[in-house]
Amino acid sequence: AQSVTQLDSQVPVFEEAPVELRCNYSSSVSVYLFWYVQYPNQGLQLLLKYLSGSTLVKGINGFEAEFNKSQTSFHLRKPSVHISDTAEYFCAVSDRYGGSQGNLIFGKGTKLSVKP
């Protein structure tokens, strides 16, 4: 069975500071990896995804993430955050193959709070 661990439930940072949101996963099979963002009172939207190829993936709003297979991690980073990045961020994993392909397993989320 797969699982996703987001190591920080809340991350407060000052505007223009760098940020890293940590995500580790556990799976016995090959996986796809995702980060979704949820702004207040809105639905989740895809930030970025790793399917194959380069382990460094770039997403919307200046975010990027790096897939590290040996450490089973997929940490999300941004070099300089804005107030508008305040939101909850969810890491997710899905099987590459099989009947559950496409079913996303989510972590518990990390609330990013950007302060002026």
Next chain:
Amino acid sequence: EAGVVQSPRYKIIEKKQPVAFWCNPISGHNTLYWYRQNLGQGPELLIRYENEEAVDDSQLPKDRFSAERLKGVDSTLKIQPAELGDSAVYLCASSPPPRGTGELFFGEGSRLTVL
């Protein structure tokens, strides 16, 4: 392009009452998901449809929950009777073919409060 539409956005009911949530996915998206998000948690899959067929309902509490997707488009999720522990946000999502590349498009959710 219209996104995934859910209704109602908010619902407050007393325990033991029934409740239903409706979802209209993005046109052309044949895969539809219902997720439940408890407070402070990530979404958890309840059921997945491929067109009108429920292909993964292993996490759906079948004693009180039911779902349908007639004609492979809109879907309804029903709870009868509701319990206090059912208070959560119910999220509908859809994805285009081919399934598996992971971009799910989510609606804004239906927030249920059971008193």
